[in-house]
Amino acid sequence: MGMLSPGVIWLLLFFLVPVLILVKASLSSTPRRFIPPTFSWDWSNYTAAFSQYQPQFVRSFGYAGTATILAILIGYPLAYWIATQGGRFKNLLIGLVVVPFFISYLIRTIAWTSILSDNGPFVGLYRLLPWVGSDGRLLATPWAVIGGLTYNFISFMILPIYVSLEKIDFRLTEAAADLGSTAWHAFRKVVLPLSMPGVFAGSLLVFIPAAGDYINTYYLGSAKTTMIGTVVQDQFLKQQDYPQAAALSMVLMVIITTMVLIYSKFLGTEGLAV
Amino acid sequence: MANRVSRRQFMTRSGLALGGAIIAPQVLAACGGGGGDEAATKGVYFENWPEYIDTASDGSVYGPGTTLALFTKETGIPIKYVQTLNDNNEFFAKIQPLLSAGKTIGPNVVAPTYWMAARLLDLKWLDKLPLSKIPNAKNLVSGLQKPPSDPTGDYSLPWQAGTTGIAYNVKATGGKELRSIQDLWDPALKGKVTVVTEMRDTIGLIAMSLGIDISTANTLAQYQPAYDELKKQVDSGQIKQFTGNEYVGPLEDGSTAACIAWSGDVLGMKNPDVRYVVPESGGTLWFDTMTIPKGAPNVDDVAKWMDFVYDPVNAARITAAVRFMSPVQGVQEVLRSKGGEDAVLAENPLLFPDDATKARLHTFANLSDAEEQKMDEAFSKISGA
């Protein structure tokens, strides 16, 4: 008990208390706008969360899921390359992965608005693609939002994958080759399964913040790409409807937790801890 | 001055950045301390927006020759000036727990935008200005006297003002000059139009284009045609995005052809292709106020301060520095008489619109809590939130 108490206090202070405040707020109501809400077992905030904001929920999870997959597809090869080919430049290369993230999140996202601008260099190239018309655009589309989310959170994918790859004894791939595996087969049967804890951790670190994000859709999206974070932000700051915002946050939290549990069940991280 | 961040720019950016951090306003306010005691004995304590007053060459607001320094020199009253007001809603969230509990906040002058001042007034969180001790209040321009946000004119004096109209990049419109809101809905501009996230500005301009008098209409039902029009243009893809000040970059590079814009931002742009117009059907006039929060001390000192900045000479100094429309009569003449760069400013139509333009400027009607809430929510629905 004595040993546990700092951890318990930490959990109480920074997890349980905020969640309870959130729960309480979500079940409150206010007779009039701008008057602090009072606790009243008001479940209407939850019914509203489900009835009114479905599209935003769907988009949040759709965009965050796509961004997570893209982050794996881009981040894994990069982490693999650094871990296996980086040599004495490993730390430098990993540093370079992190460096852009010393710049404010907001500034980085705003920078993408000019990169993806209709008059920008990317759109010019994009319009050359055969299925894209001359009025094709990137900014203010779902893909720009997904791209922004991927970019903004990809280092959270690369770092854990890199760490898990770093821990792998690459003599194991020699062992696999020795036992008749081609390089690809050795990767699939040995390296990939052993790096799954990193992929798992990275997916959570990308998916969870991406699902709650509203900055990317604000700058890179349009009124048709708004996410649940947009609604929460609007309810909190503009409408000053704290109960509604709290209820939306609770729903978001519960859905994410459920998805994470299902995901960890599928990926079965137990036994992978080497 | 070219690179300075306008007061609105600052507002939108930091509002978004800080927005995420505000979860429990009560907690935040609790951290702000009991308040009140700092200015309790004597003097003025003014909480204002960033970069909203003249500074000395070293950037200090208290430096020699600044309005603040001159005020203290002339009256012997100390003044504390903070630039922490970044966002109306954030400011509201900060003061709400204190004022609703009958406590005082630290500053004895604050600068909410007119509609926020109206909300504070409606909540009875403002004290009356001692107008009898502010003789210069007579210099208030006629257009801002007794505005809907303060029908008796007893609770607020405007600090600085600006207009909302249409900005366009004449290269991106194919040489076409825009004159009305209807011009924004030209199919040739599809997907190259943005509107602002401020409900009163976007809805106000569209409503005027549909013949609605925004200085009197005060229910969602009356504004419904404007909402329908906005929704139609968003759904069709005519409107690309809802923006804060970020419309500036795309407007300059032409990827946004036309947008609803704030005069202050356009004043800061260098591109000669970017033009600003108050639509024929009317533009909105907004202003930030000086108000006294309920229970604030040293009201007489505050009165001296307000009187001081309503002297055209002092007001002109502030206008030359911040480049917003001054609510004080006579500033244009003072600037003209100074010559040089100031005289050029005196002729800028964005700072000193002609009478015809002035006639087209309107301030949004006062909204009841319930109607404001309905209109905010309806607006958010269309903008996707």
Place this chain on the structure above:
Amino acid sequence: MSRSTDQDPGSTLEDPGAVAGGPVVRLERVTKHFGDFVAVEEADFDIAEGEFFSMLGPSGCGKTTTLRMIAGFEQPTAGRILLQGRDVSRTPPHKRDVNTVFQNYALFPHMDVFDNVAFGLRNRKVKDAEVRTRVHEMLEVVRLPEFAQRRPNQLSGGQQQRIALARALVNMPKALLLDEPLGALDLKLRQVMQLELKRIQRDVGITFIFVTHDQEEALTMSDRIAVMTQGRVDQIGTPTEIYGHPATTFVAGFIGTANLLPVKVVSQTGDQVTVDSRLGNQFRVPAGGRTHAVGSDATIMIRPERLVPAGAPLHGGEAAGTIDCTVTSLVFQGPVVRCQVQTSTGADLVAHLGPEDDPASLAVGSPITMTWAYDGAYLVPEAIDADQAGVTSMDDDETAAVAVG
């Protein structure tokens, strides 16, 4: 310098490594460079079918690189590697019919023992039923049949070792390559596993190519040993040959403990060489089947168990020389007394004295004359400097006893 058994007189002795059939592995002047560094220089030898062949040497001698070239993890810079007569120098590891037991075992941590052992069979698309039979057979061979469902991290070091062995052997490779497989085990377990490896090799009849830096291990287990240093193979031969007839002073010193003294060849008559001891007298030494040029510098090697005080019984004939010394230390070690003496030129020599040598009569500081039987010394055709003279290892090692046995 001789690099081949063929030139070595020892190969005419009874040689368990000399089995029938062509070589399983043949290295033809195999050289490996890493940049400027020469890791292996012109390795050139055959390994016969069913042979337990060791590559022995200190770290950095090139033994592991040679093994990795046979496995296919490295490609030779020059020369060829043949596996059952087929040139595999450029064949990737997964296409070579050899398997490796790695120094750290390299068991797949995310698979259970069964899947580890079945890995190679499944790669070759062996049917499930057969995989099951063969894996279980092999787990029987390594005596861990009940461990199929365990994960590697639930096994002890010795058990992991056996599984690594099973994982390689289950494929019935042409040759099994073992890279210091016992290095991570403690002494007791290492000795048990040495015997186990021998037994398993007998049971499966596969060629074992074994890399070690532990000369005791090599002497205990091998049919033949290649002693390597600085990328070169100094000598290849049976443990007996290597111990008794080292081709170089390095081999002499690396295998067991050796007393080395610089000498000059005075004359050779048949198989008997007379050398000048540089201590004022002459020794008679067997020529070891070589012709030693008169006047050339050479080195005489006497093992500690053959060096005795004058007057003690000599095993194998009359004394072939004497060295006047002073006793510098006497250490009782159970079966033997380790007696250290110093020559007049300051070289330290070590003798292991049995009870018949009457060590009790000796005292530190007293003069002593050491001698040895004629066949107890060996003439290495290589000069050493005076400061290298003396015993090669001041350590008290138990290996000599093993070697004699």
